[in-house]
Amino acid sequence: MTADDGGTDTATGGETDGDDDGVPEDVNPHSVPPPLVGRLTETQYEYSVLDVLGVELTDEEREQLPRDIPIEGAYSTAVASQFFNTQYVLAYAFVARSVTERLDADGLTEIHGGCVGMADPSCRESFIRGLGLRLARRPLQDDEVADYDELAETIAAEPGTTEEDVVTGIVQAMLQSPQFLYRLEVETDGTPDEIRLVTGYELASRLSYFLWQSAPDLELLEFAAQAGGEGAVDATGIEAQVERMIADPRFARSREVFWADYSLVSIASLVAAEPEVADQLVSSLMATFEHISADDQSLAALFDGRELMMTPAVAELAGVANPQPGLSLYDSSTLQARGGVLTHPGFLAALGTTSFVGRGVFMTERVLCQHLTPPPDDVAEQIMDTAQQTESMTPREASEFRMNIEPQCTSCHTLFEPIAYGFERFDLLGRYTTVDAEGRSLYSNGTLPAFDDRPELSFASAADMLGQLAGQDQIRRCLVENMMEYASGARASAAVGSIEQAADDFVAAEETFDGLAMSVAENRQLTFKRSAPAE
């Protein structure tokens, strides 16, 4: 697109696609969801407190902190299904009070206010503005500063209180304020449903909670101020900030959360394993993800890699005859039927099922990003009937039976069951076996139907199938789609245009984890929001 066939719009800050909506052509307006404020996740709360106040939460405080359970398969950053109840309010109050008991009041005042002494009105204001900037992720307005100052005076006037009480009172109020607990964005500017640029500070907050799981630091806030502040963002130069953030040790938090959510480890119960083995399944899988991510390996290693990190107990599940002590790196090509990370016992165990349907739906959605339509209204009756009819069949026979029920089941089951065929020989804990509990033979071959520009794939095993998938554009786009969903807290399946751009950037960055995060962080999709619909 050129300026000639499009136009420039102040609300969107760039070239548009020539439509009346003023949205750039590389941004899909349908993928910008209606606004819904998100509350900080447990992880985001914890790291914000650590980074801004320098206080590490205790185990008791972590236990108290509200913990959301996302809808199965969604990322923990998803905002649509966040719970809320009165216990949360009590928990936030408890944690705020508990955290402030460990504060160095003078030190905090000096860091954020550049002075010491709450009796001094100018120092007080300086502290309120400094700390408020970090916790609210934007400069406090004068009336907000006045409110906190009034709070400070009220506490100071209370007989028996000290200057430290004033500091802790202000901190407690800020930690319970909506400006801290919620990631607020202005939703009512523009016309209803209009696609608009976020503000400079809103973009800083989006980037920071995406890449660091925490509040923006001062450098990012300074960039935000120069990039538009409270007005529409001019993201010129954002690349330098993104590169800085990805190079920062805090980026490791995002790697951990993303992979834990991607693999379902964050919600897996792993109850089929003994508790100590369950812990090792998780730690081994997460170590493998970290190994390929932090080592700048291509994420194709998820599919065709040869390196798996495993503890002795997990290595035994993977078929290693003489495991090495401790967490060790194994060459998966020496292990029967193993390949990339998706054949790691921890990954398979986290799915919590061996059924073709369960594994197939998850892998089709998560790994292939082929999105399924909801089942028909009478699915329960269909399942009931089918279960009776397939009772004496092998799993493979039953699957083929389901895929041939015209017309209700065929279209979806032929889409999502074949990928699970490759994993048929892996049991609930990811052990390789050729027969089931009843002694019936299990198989690993199958055919994955063609999808978009990917041809049909015939495979002999999971490793074979994953190896063939590794070079497909579909896989790269899907990783980008997952990262976009993680970054935005909203389903990204409709973000076609921006996914293509980000996928190109991902490939250009040699398909590393850093490149994946960078391609999404720098994508223009992240700089847009939708105004609230008309009430």
Next chain:
Amino acid sequence: MTRTFTRRHLLRGAGSIAIGLPFLEEFMPSARAEADDGTPCRLFTMSFGLGIARAMQLEQFEGPLQPLAPFADKAAMFTRVDGGPLSASGTPHFSTSAATFTGVPQQGDGGNYQAGGPSMEQVMKRALHPSGVPNVAVPEISAGIWSRTGAVSQFTRHWNEDGSPGQRPERRPSRIFDLLFGMFEPPDPGSGGEPDPDQLVRNHVHRSVLDSVLDQYQHLTSDASPLGAASKAKIDNHLSAIRDVETQLAPNDEEPDIPLVCDPPEAGDINDPDGYSFYDAANGATGPGAPQIAWQVAREAMTLIGEILALGISCDAVRFGSLLSVGGGGHIRFSGVYDALGGSLDFEQVLGDGTPHDRIFHDYRPEHIRRYQHFSIGLVAETLRAMDAIVELNGRTVLDNSLVLFGTEYGENHDPADTFHAVLGGGDRFNAGWYDQPLIPSDVYHQALAAYGVDSGIPERWPDYQPTEITGFRNV
């Protein structure tokens, strides 16, 4: 603290009610937080998963409903309650649960089901205590046994005003005990009853902090808010919750402490049953291959939960809540042999490596369904039994003095038609017995709350609702 409402107050903004429900006009009492004898008004929803066929309901106490027999003289039982009009299309497991106890059609799809409005205990709480619940330990509580598989509607029965999920049911008896009684400490015998001066200062600081925070939430829910309606609703939930627990967050000089009308039990006496510990995990244990739990252990846990809840209610530590028995799709792998209704359910033999949901319901084995649901309903009945065992100052039991809405998800095997519902307790406001009248859940909820002078809000939230008067239900 007693607040009295006028009828004009109750019906404000709900003009369609007066037109649509003329029969309620003459019956509508004034809503009050306490009865004349000072007994608090309370509402608890109780439910069991998956449901039973109408034929089994009509067996009355000769079938799966047998555990409710001890409460026959204080229960109105409904055997033709059609949940279909409240169910959206899509996965049936998630589709009716989000409407149970809200009485309005659910929202969302694709496994993301949310309720179309608040659950009834929230409605009553707000109606009776519009500026926050009374000075009780816990404004509401959710408890029960469940396993998580998918959408929140499978295990959530507490829905906020905007239909978002409220509390996950707490599974651990020890945690429920802590929630209800954990904040109470025996008075210091050396203090002579005088308040600790340092604590008074802290209370004043907390009050100032709270006032400051409240202003910010109020601004975000006002007309001047920069937020759209959906986000405002979310912030409003937070604001409402702060008001609910205002006195706990910041005791004031008039209400310096949470009163209890009984001596709280000693902390540390409550331990979770052996074998129940794996439910400590945030996600529970579910699905094929999950470890088994003896049905006796589940019964023991639910009995303990029931006794703690009943005690908490009688102590006025809580007035509103929900209890769930075997929610989450019925994927808990029980073990042992359960004898009931003239036969046995050998869980291990029947389930194999599967779950009740798969091997009993999807495989459709009615005899096992009867005994499984006898067991599941029996878990809820443990709480009813505990509530009925405690006599309050007015000479009636906790159950008599409470309103219990009892329901489930389905009728016959995943079919939302003919779901079983019941109303228990209610302090003589209802006539006990069996009602085989065609109804929908909204009729039961709306008319049960109307007996307390509380507008359910269902007609306002669901303009297509066509109410049916339940013949003989109200005791007037």
